[in-house]
Amino acid sequence: MIDHSEDPNPDRPEPVKPGEExxxxxxxxxxxxxxxxxxxxxxxxxGDKFSSGLKFLSELKKQVFGGADKKDFLAYREKRSQYHLASNRLLVPIRQNKIDLEKAPGIGWLKKLYPDIDDFLLPFPQVQGLNSSWQWYQKGIKYPVLENKLYPYYGTYFPTRFDHLYLFDYWLKKYAGSKSTALDIGTGCGVLAFKLLDRGFETVYATDINQNAITSVRDDAKRVGVEDRLKAWQSDLFQRIRQKTDLIVFNPPWLPGQKETGGLDTAIYYKPILFERFFDEARHHINDDGRIVFLFSNVARITEIEQEHPVESELSKNSRYIKVKLIKRKADRPSSKTKRRDNREGEYVELWELKLV
Structure with a gap:
């Protein structure tokens, strides 16, 4: 079902080479x-302790954000962008796969991701990200809709809120269609793909534009012994898909990007043409009696940054799909595991079930 051309190497934070000392x-x-x-x-x-970096970033955050209003979504996003650029100029020395600072944490990713470099510099926030990711990778994440833990590889998006997972599980319990094959587009850590297997699908294909996500899903599939039923491949939407399937699942980013995105931001912010591409390509990869499940949120509307809804727009402008079902669930408050604290009162998640005309 997948074009088996060679996958690229996993992404990693790029070493910084300042133009001057x-x-x-x-x-x-x-x-x-x-x-x-x-x-x-x-x-x-x-030049001394790891804790010095924490102190400097704390002060930088105060200067950038000050009394910024988190309810002003667009203005606060600009502040985050300014902080991101400045904070990534704070550098950490790495030598022989270890942070060369006093009382620095040990991070296994430095050996896994940089076997070819001995002495280099990384931005402090990237090192923090590597450290946090390593902790999650070591202890794993237990999702309420799955039996087994997942161990997300570095740079892999994993949800910290579960409303859309509960919604998908509710829909999947009632699904009565064929369970021969399913395709999870933009799989991330693979939680939806593993759920499809739990609910009886014979074979699940998972794709993601992020190669680290593919490494993560493949590793977890081997860990629980389902690598013969769960096949994961790097792909930009349907780019490497060659056959049709019974079910296509898509949990896209829920917020429009204001600029070019990269890394994990591609799992949070969508590009303007993403949905047009998805709906145009999906019809060529779904069986005649198959279904498309599209998971989304009204967060862009309630934060007043986007009023157009991708599914509503597709159904009103084109004659390619018919709505079979729409179910919603009120979103819980953000998890303590996420740093997002923007105003999302009144948010709900949606599951759209579509079929071909």
Whole structure:
């Protein structure tokens, strides 16, 4: 079902090569001065303790966000972008697959992802991300809709809110169609793909544009002994799909991107043509009596950054699909595991079931 051409190597945070020698700072350096240099576009290298980096980022965050109103979604996103650019100029030395700072955490990803480099610099926030990811990878994540834990590989999106998972499980319990094959587009950590197997699908194909997600799903499939039933491949939507299937599941990003996105942001922010491409391509990969399940949220509407709904727009403008069912679930408050705290009162998640005309 999949074009078996060679997959690319997993992504990793790219080492930084400043054009000139970065300013070296220590815990005794004024946090105000460090934040100012970062905001002015200078690279700064931490020279003593890992905790110094935490102190400098804390001060930078205060200067950037100040009293910013998190309910002003667009303005707050701009602040996040400014902080992202400045914070990634704060550098950490890496030597022989370890952080070369006092009292730094041990991060297994440094050995797994950088076997070819001995001495380099990484942005402090990227190192924090590697550390956090390594903790999740070691202990795993137990989802309420799955029997087995998942162990997301570095750079793999995994949900920290479960409303859409409950909604999908509710729909899947009542699904009475063929369970020969299913296709999970944009699989992320694979939670929906594994759920499809739990509910009796014989073979599930999972694709994602992010190769790290594919590595993650493949590893977890081997861990629980279902690698013969769950096949994961790197693909931009249906780019490498060659056959038709009984069910297509798509849980896309729920927010429009304001600029070019990369990394994990591609799992959160969508490009303008994403949905047009999906609906145009999906019809060539679904059996005549098959179904498409599209999971979405009204978050873009309630935050007033986008009023057009991708499924409503598709159904009103084209004659390719018919709505079979629409079910909704009120979203719970954000998990303590996510840093997002924007105003989402009144949010609900949706499951659209579609079929070909």
């Amino acid at each position: 970065p300013f070296t700072v220590t815990g005794s350096t004024s946090p105000d001065a460090v934040a100012e240099k970062l905001l002015q576009g200078n690279y700064v290298l931490i």
